[in-house]
Amino acid sequence: MAEAKLTPEQKLAMYHRMLLCRMFEERVYFLFLEGRLPGTIHQSQGQEASAVGICSALDAGDMITSTHRPHSHAIARGVSARSLMAELFAKETGCCRGKGGSMHVGDAGAGMLPAIAIVGGGLPLAAGYALAFRYLKQPNIVACFFGEGAANIGVFHEAVNMAAIWNLPVVFVCENNKYAASTAVEKVMRVKHVSERAAAYGIPGETVDGNDVEVVYQAMVKAGSRARAGDGPTLLELETYRFAGHSRSDPGHYRKPEEVAAWKERDPIARYEARLLAEKVLEPSEMTKIRASIELELETAIAQAEQDPSPKPEDCLTDVFAS
Amino acid sequence: MPVLTYVEAIRQGIWEEMERDPSVFVIGEDVAEYGGAFKVTDGMLExxxxxxxxxxxxxxxxIVGAxxxxxxxxxxxxxxxxxxxxIACGFDQIVNMAAxxxxRWGAKVPMVIRGPSGAGVHGGPYHSQSNEMWFVHTPGLKVVIPSTAYDAKGLIKxxxxxxxxxxxxxxKFLYRRIKDEVPDEDYLVPLGRAAVRREGADIAVITYGAMVWTALEAAAELEKEGVSLEVVDLRSLLPYDEAAVLASVRKCGKVILLHEDTRTGGMAGELAALIGERAFDDLDGPIIRVTAPDTPVPFAPPLEEYFLPNAQKLMAAARKLAAY
Known part of the structure; x- marks a missing residue:
């Protein structure tokens, strides 16, 4: 299949979106250090190309599922920094009205089911969503994000097999960032690539450079076209790396500094920036403007979130049941 | 009016809902050609x-996640x-996702997870459990257990x-053992509402599921001895009908909580707490539980018989409480 041609506007949009993911995470990191946000966070610096490459290949009516590390997925899918920030600040205006927090962000209206922080929990949901797309004759697909750690939970097998036997319009997107919390993938998996497991389900599996946004985009266009055509799921593995620890309390001592440094050489944003500058798609002056506009967007979101009302304590009791 | 078994009533209820609403569908192991292990979905594929x-x-x-x-x-x-x-194999998807x-975010999950539970058919430890309390302790779920064919149809709908x-x-013991008059028209039995199966004056027996029949059997026997049992069928365990429980306790002044589930952490404990908090002054005797013991469900018929509450065990408890 021929590669989809990316226009300069699309390239700039992907760059802008990745930068928004990164700057959002950096800002959030300091908000936590300053003690302004409750709870914990699982950050995604370093994995922006995966989130943005996948989501840029989706249509408006498509859906994504996400994980305990959902901030970049949400931003890539178009959930506003404002509603994300308000949820992180535990405000009533947040995308879960303060009932979820960082690990639950999302907006079904924007095409992202609020994130699912039980590892692997989103895989069968994605299959079910895809089953309903087909029954209702909607020409949409589901992109289901999960980490390589989730490839070892039983429901991975159940859900991928189910989607495979029914040819469901879903793409299973494994972000292999090499560590499940502190556990290196080599310790818990005998195959070199998660994508090799696709053979067990009779579906295509592919491993690509998850730190190259255009490579991710092209892989998703291919897998997405297959799903839309009724040919079933693909297991797409994106090799990437998280620059931060697993969660706020994790300094990441289990990783060698040389390893972290080597992956930082492959920073998806720096790489793409250099390429777009070389292609003259991006001008240095424009870079400054983009950064300034993102900073303004984030500062506005933070200022608004801080002013927003907290949920009323007794709202604890509402929404247990739908009526 | 047509007389249907419990299993036929459930099938008719699902069938009618599938006829009236194209968004209703059935999913599970062996539900299509085979019609389900207990034939609840028989004929639906065709x-x-x-x-x-x-x-x-x-x-x-x-299955649950999809x-x-x-x-x-x-x-x-x-x-x-x-x-x-x-259902234990799908637990995470039920209690962490669906519930x-x-x-978390205000979306509706209109879904029914149904299947056979309960002992009395020598199914052994993996095919006999009454594990409803796993879910009664999960906010966001509703838990329903019909005891009659009429209710089975109205409640599934x-x-x-x-x-x-x-x-x-x-x-599963009731599937083909009980029959009721079941209207072949559309009717609903509301969730969260109990039913008084037998009016009585001396002791309120609060129960659900197959034990409703055990309570009715005991009530008929004890009437001959001059002890009058009222039998309340909860029908829904979450949410449950607090008002009906309290009304019956206040009326009789004595109460026995009966279930097939094991003892510790069972529904009886929850009901005892409710009664203690809200009807303490109306009690004329201790709150009594008649339940299975805290063991897995054994296979051998004498063991299973020992495990299960029955009319004799309930009558013994009721005689003692009546004399209190």
Whole structure:
């Protein structure tokens, strides 16, 4: 299949979106250090190309599922920094009205089911969503994000097999960032690539450079076209790396500094920036403007979130049941 | 009026809902050609086709998760667990996904997970459990257990139309042993409402499921001895009908809490706490539990008989309480 041609506007949009993911995470990191946000966070610096490459290949009516590390997925899918920030600040205006927090962000209206922080929990949901797309004759697909750690939970097998036997319009997107919390993938998996497991389900599996946004985009266009055509799921593995620890309390001592440094050489944003500058798609002056506009967007979101009302304590009791 | 068995009533209820609403579909292991292990879905494949009567791999997590995903898209899945014991394999998807979605972000999950539970057929430890309390302790779920064929139809229909995930327990001992007059028209039995199965004056017996019949058997016997039992069938365990429980306790002044489930952490404990908090002054005797012991369900008939509450055990407890 021929590669989809990316226009300069699309390239700039992907760059802008990745930068928004990164700057959002950096800002959030300091908000936590300053003690302004409750709870914990699982950050995604370093994995922006995966989130943005996948989501840029989706249509408006498509859906994504996400994980305990959902901030970049949400931003890539178009959930506003404002509603994300308000949820992180535990405000009533947040995308879960303060009932979820960082690990639950999302907006079904924007095409992202609020994130699912039980590892692997989103895989069968994605299959079910895809089953309903087909029954209702909607020409949409589901992109289901999960980490390589989730490839070892039983429901991975159940859900991928189910989607495979029914040819469901879903793409299973494994972000292999090499560590499940502190556990290196080599310790818990005998195959070199998660994508090799696709053979067990009779579906295509592919491993690509998850730190190259255009490579991710092209892989998703291919897998997405297959799903839309009724040919079933693909297991797409994106090799990437998280620059931060697993969660706020994790300094990441289990990783060698040389390893972290080597992956930082492959920073998806720096790489793409250099390429777009070389292609003259991006001008240095424009870079400054983009950064300034993102900073303004984030500062506005933070200022608004801080002013927003907290949920009323007794709202604890509402929404247990739908009526 | 037609007389239907409990299993026929459930089938008719699901069937009618599938006729009236194309978003209702059935999904589970061996539900299509085979018609389900207990034949609840018999004939549905021929009538509704493969898109709406879906055989699955043996993958309870994926079945429940896929049903939840479909429910989020506005479908109304009716999931069959071949035995309710196997629901443990889908536990995360029920208690962490389906149960919490509306609270987390306001989306509806209209879904029924139904299947056979309960002992008395020598099924042994993995095919006999009454594990309803696993879910009664999970906010966001509803838990329903019919005891009659009439209720089975009305409750399954109401459960399918409910906007929340409903865990629907069918007692396998009752499937073909009881028959009722069941109207072949559309009617609902509301969730969360108990029914008084027999009026009485001396002791309120609060129970549900197959034990309703045990209580009625004991009540008929004890009437001959001049002890009058009132029998309350909870029908729904979550949410449950507090008003009906308290009314019956206040009326009789004495209460026995009866269930087939094991003792510690069972529904009887919850009801005893409610009664202690809200009807303490109305009590004329101790709150008594008649339940299975805290063991797995054994296979050998003498062991299983020892395990299960029955009319004799209930009568013994009632005689003692009546004399208190």
């Amino acid at each position: 009538r509704f086709g493969r898109d709406r009567v879906i055989d699955t791999p043996i993958s309870e997590s994926a 049903a939840t995903g479909a429910a989020l898209m506005g479908m109304r899945p009716v999931v069959e667990m071949q035995f309710m014991d196997f 919490k979605i509306h609270y 109401a459960s399918i139309r409910d906007e929340n995930p409903v865990i629907f327990y069918e007692h």
